[in-house]
Amino acid sequence: MNPLILTVAIFVLGYPGIAKAGDIDGQWAxxxxxxxxxxxxxxxxxxxxxxxxxxxxxxxxxGDKLVMTIKPGDDGVYSGTAFDPQRDMTYKLTVTINGDKMTTRGCIVAGMLCKGIDWTRIN
Structure with a gap:
């Protein structure tokens, strides 16, 4: 699975002001x-x-982009799907945010092939 998809899906999971999930907006490494x-x-x-x-x-x-359609849940977890227009692929996505740390997990093939990526917020 492409690291970009997991990473970006992997990054794009939050809107400011959502009380239950951690803030996903910003720069991530x-x-x-x-x-x-x-x-x-x-x-x-x-x-x-x-x-x-x-x-x-x-x-x-x-410039590569990942478009995520995700919803916030409890404890800093977002879930939904991510679309990678460069590869024309859609992934099942879970993003977990804990302070300045983020983990993205993307899955394909009915959730049987998954990969997780860790991220750190850049201030």
């Missing part, structure tokens, strides 16, 4: 150090856009 994204509202959804990709990272580029 992927745990492996290979990418940074900006997560913000885009129409009725949330978008994660790559703002920086480590040189030599394959299959990703700055």
């Amino acid at each position: 992927r745990g492996d150090g290979n990418a940074r994204v900006r997560i913000s509202p885009c129409g009725p959804d949330v978008c994660a856009v790559n703002t920086w990709i480590k040189p030599g990272t394959s299959k990703e580029k700055a």
